[in-house]
Amino acid sequence: MNTSPKFIYVTLITTTPEKLWAALTSAEFTKQYWGGTAVESDWQVGSKVVFRWKGRIVHNDTVLKSEPPRLLSYSFHPLHIEELLSEPPSRVTFEIEEFTGKSARQGPVVKLTVTHEDFQAESKIFPMISKGWPDILSSLKTLLETGRAIEFEW
Amino acid sequence: MENPKFVYVTHINTSPEKLWTALTNPDFTQQYWGGRRVQSDWTTGASIKHQKADGAIELRGEVLQADPPRLLAYTFLSPPHEGSPVEKPTRVTFEISVAFGVTKLVVTHDGFEPGSRLFPEISNGWPAILSSLKTLLESGTALPFTWKC
Numbered sequence: 001m002n003t004s005p006k007f008i009y010v011t012l013i014t015t016t017p018e019k020l021w022a023a024l025t026s027a028e029f030t031k032q033y034w035g036g037t038a039v040e041s042d043w044q045v046g047s048k049v050v051f052r053w054k055g056r057i058v059h060n061d062t063v064l065k066s067e068p069p070r071l072l073s074y075s076f077h078p079l080h081i082e083e084l085l086s087e088p089p090s091r092v093t094f095e096i097e098e099f100t101g102k103s104a105r106q107g108p109v110v111k112l113t114v115t116h117e118d119f120q121a122e123s124k125i126f127p128m129i130s131k132g133w134p135d136i137l138s139s140l141k142t143l144l145e146t147g148r149a150i151e152f153e154w
Numbered sequence: 155m156e157n158p159k160f161v162y163v164t165h166i167n168t169s170p171e172k173l174w175t176a177l178t179n180p181d182f183t184q185q186y187w188g189g190r191r192v193q194s195d196w197t198t199g200a201s202i203k204h205q206k207a208d209g210a211i212e213l214r215g216e217v218l219q220a221d222p223p224r225l226l227a228y229t230f231l232s233p234p235h236e237g238s239p240v241e242k243p244t245r246v247t248f249e250i251s252v253a254f255g256v257t258k259l260v261v262t263h264d265g266f267e268p269g270s271r272l273f274p275e276i277s278n279g280w281p282a283i284l285s286s287l288k289t290l291l292e293s294g295t296a297l298p299f300t301w302k303c
Contacts, residue, residue, distance in 0.1 A: 009162075010278075012285035012297055099282075109297055134163035135254070141285070142167060146292055150165055152254035 005126045007116040009133050012109050015144040017096045020110050021069035023144060024094055027052075033139035033149040041074075049074045056080060061089065070096050076116065076129075084125055091118045112137070158273045159264040162280050166257050168291040170250045173257050174223035176291055177248055180205075186286035186296040194228075196220045202228050215243065224250050230263070232272055241272055259284070 013020060023029040027038035037058070041049040043066045051059035058080040065073035077089035092114065099111040114133055119126045135152055143149035166173060176182040180191035187204075190212060194202035198220055204212045215229040229243040244265040251258045261280060266273045286297040 010281035011164075012282055014289060014297060131163075135165060138163075138165035138288070141288065142165075142292055145289055146167075150167060150254060150256050152165075 004117070004121060005119050005123065007114075007126065007130050007133060009114045009137055011112050011137050011141055012099050013112060013141045013144050014108065015110050016108055017069035017098070017110055019144060020096055020112060021072070023140060024072060025068075029143070033143045034136050035152055043068070043072070053080070064091065065093070078125065087120055087123060087125055089118075090116060090123075090125065090129075092116045157264070157268055158266045158270060159262065160273070160277050160280060161263075162261045162284055164259050164284050164288055165254060166259060166288045166291050168257050170223040170252065170257050172291060173250055173259060174226070176287060177226060178222075182290075186290045187283050196222075196226070218245065219247075226250075241267065241270060244270075244272065244276075 015023075023033075025039070025041070025043050027040045030037055030039040036053060038052040039049065040052065041047055041063055043063055045063050045066050047063045049059065049061040049063055050057055051061075058078060059076070060079065061075040061077055063072075063074050065071055071094070073091060073093040075089040076092045077087075078084050093116075095113040095115070097111045097113075099109040114137060116129050116133065139150040139152065168176075176186075178192070178194070178196050180193050183190055183192040184207075189207035191205045192202065193205060194200050194217055196202075196217060198217055200217045202215045202217055204214075206212050213230060213232050215231055217226075217228045219225055219227040225248070227245060227247040230246050231243040232241065242265070244263060247260075247262045247264075249260040249262070251260075261284060263276055263280065282297075290296040
């Protein structure tokens with residue numbers, strides 16, 4: 001039996017794929033909704049993705065896929081918590097689509113699917129990210145729709 | 155095979171009281187729930203129904219717990235689909251609390267049998283409903299789509 005856990009979160013946002021892509025890839029944006037984390041990269045496949053949080057580098061990951069404004073994937077390995085260093089990197093993927101579904105559209109709605117996978121069995125990181133993504137993605141949606149994020153600190 | 159369970163967490167810039175009203179008032183639900191009017195008197199044991207815009211009753215249930223503005227749980231029974239076995243009622247629970255100075259909503263939908271036909275449908279449906287609910291409470295207007303009934 002495969003016990004490797006996988007986290008999936010879907011949210012619909014009144015925005016365009018281009019604005020959502022910018023919000024995921026611009027450090028000035030991410031600082032507002034990601035608990036103060038600046039996510040920095042040139043977003044070329046193979047490039048580094050650096051997370052800066054409270055003046056420290058807390059991730060030094062790698063871009064795996066980058067197809068603006070539809071698909072972004074990078075490795076995920078927190079560096080700031082000693083007991084988590086031994087876990088192998090996991091992988092997070094952002095998929096951006098126009099929302100259609102069973103709907104009659106009256107305006108621009110974008111569907112964002114965040115998939116975080118490749119955890120080891122009994123991962124200690126998995127429960128942390130399962131709590132963290134709803135915080136981050138709720139705030140991202142609020143920022144894009146109202147111009148102001150939900151401010152939170154972990 | 156495990157019994158599937160759906161859990162969704164969202165933070166909404168509103169108060170627990172306003173969120174409770176949005177979950178229990180048909181004039182609100184009609185705006186963000188694909189046109190559905192969710193109707194009940196919200197006392198334990200009371201019946202609940204989801205009525206579509208065309209007047210048809212989409213599902214019925216019974217209130218299991220109602221503790222405004224913190225906890226609401228009800229059974230969820232879909233009408234039988236032609237050619238599909240009748241599924242037993244499932245259960246949806248809404249937990250409302252305060253976090254980060256805003257309101258946290260946890261929706262848990264469980265009680266499915268392994269291989270439930272309903273489970274993939276609700277797994278698609280809840281993120282759309284709850285995204286639209288959040289937008290409605292924060293901006294005054296629900297997401298600009300309606301479901302085709």
